[in-house]
Amino acid sequence: MRRYILRRVAAFVATLFFVSALVFVVVRVLPGDPALLIIGAEGSPEAAARLREALGLNRPILVQYVEWLTRALRGDLGVSLQYDVPVGRLIVSRLPVTLPLTVMAAVLMAVTALPLGLYAARRHRRAGDYLAMVVSQIGIAIPGFWAGLLLILLFSVHLGWVQSGGFAGWSSGLWPGVRSLLLPAIALGLFQTAVLVRATRSSVLDVLREDYVRTARAKGVNELSVIAKHTLRNAMIPIVTVAGLQLGQLMAGAIILESVFALPGIGRLALGAITARDLPVVQGVTLFVASTIVLINFAVDLLYVVLDPRIRYE
Amino acid sequence: MRHLAKLLLVALTLIPLAAPAAAPAQNLVLQGATEPPGLDLTATPASATATVVFYNVQEALVKVDRHGKLVPWLAERWNTSDNKNYTFFLKRGVRFHNGREMRAADVKFVFDRALNPETKHPAVKQYEVIGDIIVKDDYTITFALKSTSANFLWTMARQGSVIYPREAVETLKSEPIGTGPYKLNEWVRGDRIVLVKNGDYHVKGLPKIDRVTLRFIPDANAALAALKAGDVDASMFGLGPEHIPDLQKDSRFQVIVGETTNDVIMAMNNSKKPFSDVRVRRAITHGINKPDVVKGAMFGLGRVLGTNVDPLNPYFVDMSGAMPYDPAKAKKLLAEAGYPNGFETVLKVAPQYYYTVRTGEVLADQLQKIGVKIKIEQIEWGQWLSRVWKDADYDLTIIGHAEAWDIANYANAKYYFRYDSAEFQKLFQESEVTVDDKARRELYVKMQKKLVEDAPVVWLYIHPRLAVTKKGLQGLWKDLPAGAGVMDLSEVAWAK
Numbered sequence: 001m002r003r004y005i006l007r008r009v010a011a012f013v014a015t016l017f018f019v020s021a022l023v024f025v026v027v028r029v030l031p032g033d034p035a036l037l038i039i040g041a042e043g044s045p046e047a048a049a050r051l052r053e054a055l056g057l058n059r060p061i062l063v064q065y066v067e068w069l070t071r072a073l074r075g076d077l078g079v080s081l082q083y084d085v086p087v088g089r090l091i092v093s094r095l096p097v098t099l100p101l102t103v104m105a106a107v108l109m110a111v112t113a114l115p116l117g118l119y120a121a122r123r124h125r126r127a128g129d130y131l132a133m134v135v136s137q138i139g140i141a142i143p144g145f146w147a148g149l150l151l152i153l154l155f156s157v158h159l160g161w162v163q164s165g166g167f168a169g170w171s172s173g174l175w176p177g178v179r180s181l182l183l184p185a186i187a188l189g190l191f192q193t194a195v196l197v198r199a200t201r202s203s204v205l206d207v208l209r210e211d212y213v214r215t216a217r218a219k220g221v222n223e224l225s226v227i228a229k230h231t232l233r234n235a236m237i238p239i240v241t242v243a244g245l246q247l248g249q250l251m252a253g254a255i256i257l258e259s260v261f262a263l264p265g266i267g268r269l270a271l272g273a274i275t276a277r278d279l280p281v282v283q284g285v286t287l288f289v290a291s292t293i294v295l296i297n298f299a300v301d302l303l304y305v306v307l308d309p310r311i312r313y314e
Numbered sequence: 315m316r317h318l319a320k321l322l323l324v325a326l327t328l329i330p331l332a333a334p335a336a337a338p339a340q341n342l343v344l345q346g347a348t349e350p351p352g353l354d355l356t357a358t359p360a361s362a363t364a365t366v367v368f369y370n371v372q373e374a375l376v377k378v379d380r381h382g383k384l385v386p387w388l389a390e391r392w393n394t395s396d397n398k399n400y401t402f403f404l405k406r407g408v409r410f411h412n413g414r415e416m417r418a419a420d421v422k423f424v425f426d427r428a429l430n431p432e433t434k435h436p437a438v439k440q441y442e443v444i445g446d447i448i449v450k451d452d453y454t455i456t457f458a459l460k461s462t463s464a465n466f467l468w469t470m471a472r473q474g475s476v477i478y479p480r481e482a483v484e485t486l487k488s489e490p491i492g493t494g495p496y497k498l499n500e501w502v503r504g505d506r507i508v509l510v511k512n513g514d515y516h517v518k519g520l521p522k523i524d525r526v527t528l529r530f531i532p533d534a535n536a537a538l539a540a541l542k543a544g545d546v547d548a549s550m551f552g553l554g555p556e557h558i559p560d561l562q563k564d565s566r567f568q569v570i571v572g573e574t575t576n577d578v579i580m581a582m583n584n585s586k587k588p589f590s591d592v593r594v595r596r597a598i599t600h601g602i603n604k605p606d607v608v609k610g611a612m613f614g615l616g617r618v619l620g621t622n623v624d625p626l627n628p629y630f631v632d633m634s635g636a637m638p639y640d641p642a643k644a645k646k647l648l649a650e651a652g653y654p655n656g657f658e659t660v661l662k663v664a665p666q667y668y669y670t671v672r673t674g675e676v677l678a679d680q681l682q683k684i685g686v687k688i689k690i691e692q693i694e695w696g697q698w699l700s701r702v703w704k705d706a707d708y709d710l711t712i713i714g715h716a717e718a719w720d721i722a723n724y725a726n727a728k729y730y731f732r733y734d735s736a737e738f739q740k741l742f743q744e745s746e747v748t749v750d751d752k753a754r755r756e757l758y759v760k761m762q763k764k765l766v767e768d769a770p771v772v773w774l775y776i777h778p779r780l781a782v783t784k785k786g787l788q789g790l791w792k793d794l795p796a797g798a799g800v801m802d803l804s805e806v807a808w809a810k
Contacts, residue, residue, distance in 0.1 A: 032696025033704075038351050041703050042359035042717050043436035048704070050434045082351045083503050084487040090503060149535055156543040164543040165536050166529055167505065262531040262540070264505035272504065275666075276351060277696055 078280035105189035117200025139194025244300035361799025372492030382795030629758035656685020
């Protein structure tokens with residue numbers, strides 16, 4: 001196990017190194033100049049040229065990368081060109097929005113998709129199954145930003161139950177914070193829930209056809225036990241794999257929904273930074289997201305061992 | 315014990331009588347579409363920065379008021395005998411937000427710094443006419459110009475000319491301080507900027523609002539929802555013309571539709587064939603039905619424009635009818651230029667500005683009728699700035715020019731229009747040194763006529779000011795003569 005963990009850590013470092021180099025090059029090759037964007041069309045190209053020089057963007061890419069990497073290794077991700085604030089601090093300040101948002105969407109996804117998928121599988125080719133499939137098909141077909149707008153129209157504009165957007169913060173208590181993230185979490189989790197319902201249904205269906213399920217039923221084990229112990233646990237490996245991938249996709253989806261709901265999270269930070277060519281922020285956010293996804297994948301691998309004791313990492 | 319309880323009861327009932335009832339705090343929550351790229355007006359000319367800082371947090375010696383007039387501001391008056399030496403007499407008792415009184419030495423510091431190449435002031439060129447700055451006493455300062463400059467007072471009123479204390483120069487980008495009616499309270503990046511009342515403001519009785527929260531909601535539909543749900547009190551720049559008719563019918567809101575300095579144009583690359591031929595440029599102009607463009611792209615909101623000077627400028631001349639829609643004439647001009655069957659061309663637009671795409675679609679349809687087939691290419695704003703604005707790598711493009719007094723762009727042959735007319739440049743240079751108002755007006759009329767004749771770009775319409783507020787909010791500017799992004803909140807108040 002120790003060797004496995006060491007190998008994973010090495011792969012983690014290599015991934016981050018690769019991602020950082022790739023993003024560094026791609027962002028700089030993209031047409032669009034941070035200095036021009038800061039100066040804008042009201043300024044002059046000469047002013048933009050002077051700013052470019054001051055930002056150190058005239059130096060060769062390799063020199064810039066090595067300098068960035070050396071500082072990043074010391075934990076210094078640089079300073080945002082747009083905000084003039086250290087990138088690390090900027091990312092940390094956005095976590096209290098994106099992290100709970102993603103977690104809430106994931107919880108919503110799990111608590112809805114698992115029972116619904118299980119129900120559909122148990123009612124295979126009956127009305128309940130078809131209904132669940134239609135509902136999940138609609139969930140897949142509705143884009144998150146549109147679902148978000150519909151939710152705002154219903155719950156904020158017409159019913160006035162929750163705020164239409166923005167983040168209340170956690171300082172005024174748990175409920176105001178949760179309340180401002182509730183609609184975005186539903187909109188964000190909708191598509192992934194629909195996908196997970198289908199994954200759960202097909203995985204459970206596969207297992208329900210296995211001999212050991214028939215045997216369990218034949219020897220008179222009660223149905224709850226058959227489903228919980230024999231079926232669900234064996235069906236969990238593909239479900240967990242899909243759900244792990246979906247966690248990464250939830251972070252990507254947050255980019256759009258944070259804009260729709262005007263939430264100051266990592267996604268909106270990334271979008272703004274790309275538009276403004278705020279290179280240190282783009283770099284920092286990408287590294288953060290890449291690390292999170294690698295860690296999620298690692299957690300999924302470890303979960304396999306818990307779910308299936310036959311799996312060994314040596 | 316009983317006595318004590320009685321006494322306490324009496325004391326408690328008297329408290330409200332003793333302390334005067336405090337007036338309820340006046341708060342204002344605004345929606346803004348774009349977050350500023352830093353708050354330093356001496357580092358960026360961005361409109362989004364001006365929206366927050368200019369007139370609200372920092373002010374200049376001279377101000378362009380809501381009617382477009384130059385009025386004394388931090389300088390209570392000025393004089394000049396030769397149009398080369400301007401002496402400003404500073405208002406006394408004006409305090410920066412750090413409590414220190416503004417003195418002439420601060421003004422000198424501000425302009426010395428703007429002129430220093432190390433500062434990288436984006437509008438340094440405007441200050442290069444300043445030869446010497448002489449502090450006469452704490453409240454008197456003279457600017458000795460190298461040559462006569464007709465625009466000098468306008469330059470002093472621009473957003474780059476705000477006065478700030480020298481001790482705060484390091485934090486201008488994130489925590490600007492100045493003399494304005496509001497102090498910056500907090501900037502939650504990506505979410506909001508909060509301004510609070512400056513109790514020490516140099517205009518007595520202002521401001522009336524205690525706390526202004528500017529929330530950044532980039533999505534227009536989300537902004538509309540926030541307004542309708544009552545989460546914001548006003549949307550200043552975020553809504554499009556399509557939202558206006560519905561909101562005008564809603565009794566909860568008041569809709570402000572006004573003029574701006576934002577002239578929306580279709581630029582043609584004058585250095586590139588076929589647009590290097592003036593007949594082609596005139597043909598394109600005659601091929602466009604501007605009132606229909608305003609109807610189709612802007613729901614009828616916006617004034618048709620015929621030349622560069624906007625209606626809020628004192629030298630505006632209405633030239634909207636000078637090159638009327640005339641497809642037959644357009645076709646004739648194209649044939650004369652050697653394009654009897656028209657030609658194909660590419661229109662680059664940046665969807666970040668919604669009106670560019672819509673206007674482009676209407677224009678493509680109209681110009682097809684004279685044989686000009688337009689392919690619309692949507693590019694991201696960063697690319698637009700690099701490819702179109704900086705490198706002039708384009709045929710046609712649509713954009714709004716929001717700056718006031720921007721006719722200088724046509725006198726710059728390197729500007730992305732690549733319009734190079736010695737005659738126009740001469741007229742412009744003359745207008746820059748002509749101080750007599752009548753003579754200067756004549757030059758401006760000549761310049762506008764020359765532009766119409768040469769048709770370097772097609773002036774389409776003025777992008778209207780579209781602001782929507784809850785009923786009862788008063789004091790907002792109707793027109794925006796000081797720049798399309800300027801939002802003066804000093805006189806804003808809720809009706810009692």
